[in-house]
Amino acid sequence: MSEPLLQVSDLVQEFAVRARGGTRVGVVHAVSGVSFQLEAGETLGLVGETGSGKSTLARAVMQAPPPRAGSVRLRGIELVGLKHRRLLQARRQMQMIFQDPFGSLDPKWRVARIVEEPLVAFGIDTRQGRRRRAATLLERVGLDPGRFADRRPRELSGGQAQRVAIARALALDPALIICDEAVASLDVLIRAQVLNLLEELRAELGLAYLFISHDLALVKQVSDRVAVMYLGKLVEIGPAEKLYRRPLHPYTVALLASIPKPDPTARRVPVARTIRGEQPSPIDPPSGCRFRTRCPRAQEVCALREPPLRELDSAHVVACHFPVEDRDRELEATAADELGGRAPAASASGAGESAAGGAPVLGNSVGGRGKAVAGGELRRG
Numbered sequence: 001m002s003e004p005l006l007q008v009s010d011l012v013q014e015f016a017v018r019a020r021g022g023t024r025v026g027v028v029h030a031v032s033g034v035s036f037q038l039e040a041g042e043t044l045g046l047v048g049e050t051g052s053g054k055s056t057l058a059r060a061v062m063q064a065p066p067p068r069a070g071s072v073r074l075r076g077i078e079l080v081g082l083k084h085r086r087l088l089q090a091r092r093q094m095q096m097i098f099q100d101p102f103g104s105l106d107p108k109w110r111v112a113r114i115v116e117e118p119l120v121a122f123g124i125d126t127r128q129g130r131r132r133r134a135a136t137l138l139e140r141v142g143l144d145p146g147r148f149a150d151r152r153p154r155e156l157s158g159g160q161a162q163r164v165a166i167a168r169a170l171a172l173d174p175a176l177i178i179c180d181e182a183v184a185s186l187d188v189l190i191r192a193q194v195l196n197l198l199e200e201l202r203a204e205l206g207l208a209y210l211f212i213s214h215d216l217a218l219v220k221q222v223s224d225r226v227a228v229m230y231l232g233k234l235v236e237i238g239p240a241e242k243l244y245r246r247p248l249h250p251y252t253v254a255l256l257a258s259i260p261k262p263d264p265t266a267r268r269v270p271v272a273r274t275i276r277g278e279q280p281s282p283i284d285p286p287s288g289c290r291f292r293t294r295c296p297r298a299q300e301v302c303a304l305r306e307p308p309l310r311e312l313d314s315a316h317v318v319a320c321h322f323p324v325e326d327r328d329r330e331l332e333a334t335a336a337d338e339l340g341g342r343a344p345a346a347s348a349s350g351a352g353e354s355a356a357g358g359a360p361v362l363g364n365s366v367g368g369r370g371k372a373v374a375g376g377e378l379r380r381g
Helices: 054-061 084-091 111-121 127-140 158-170 188-205 216-222 240-245 250-257 300-304 326-338
Strands: 006-018 024-038 043-047 069-074 094-097 176-180 208-212 225-230 233-239 310-313 316-318
Touching (some): 024 054, 024 233, 043 054, 043 216, 054 069, 054 176, 054 208, 094 158, 111 127, 111 158, 127 158, 188 208, 188 216, 225 240, 225 250, 233 240, 233 250
Parallel strands (some): 043 208, 094 176
Antiparallel strands (some): 225 233, 233 316, 310 316
């Protein structure tokens, strides 16, 4: 079996909390023992509410800053511990696209210079060669170099600015691109166009994506596999279709319950039945299972022993002492019917953040991966 493109093992990232005067008063356990792998050409979606550690995990993979412990191997090369030029060379293989394109683009630079920046940093090609390369990249992301090369970010729309950020990420021909809420700030139509572009580039260049988002409906459409993160831990990983159809972890059930459905007669389990309370502080996470303080299925063992990730179905793993079974889903559906399909009386704090702000993008339902849809929605080849 070939080696995965990215192999992350037992990754830990912590930050000291200091009081006035520099006295250390605590530690933020942002990422705790996370392990996963990503194959070449694969898209892995990463979901979870705000504060679950998704962006911190992405930055730890990038070694910006390096993790406190654990291993990150890219094409068989261990990144943790690399310094200076060796780390710089390794970073050529992975790039990042951020949520706010205007925050990641220098407002004083023109578009051509922004796209050329990685080439200049690595001393690649001549000045004329870099200019030609920038023009080619702009064309690839759907921007006319004659119109856009000399513009500054303030002269671009949000979608155009994000396309410039994508062109810059492609400049060094990376194998992996980390998309950290890369389309969250865009409107629905522009979001679909950018996602179509990312998919076309994946098919054309064989790129792998680590796709971070709050929007569960969106993540299902763009991902081959989905990983669910809660309070610094991965609680479930599985193929997108399987995870959305048969979630095994109670937290995944709660996230999916928070997605609004356009059909008022459809079965809906009230969110309040799937999750309760507030997310604990990462400075003092609960013992055992970190989700136990909000889990309706929690028992004494959940506080005493941390559940390991275990495979319950083909390529579908979960960290739970009492995973959700088909019988439980039927009981929840029956309870929803008895409630008359009413909308939930209460919502979980932070769960399904994008859903709380309105209907998910690309339609109001969790669409299937691989479907070609019109009207500017996502196309999967």
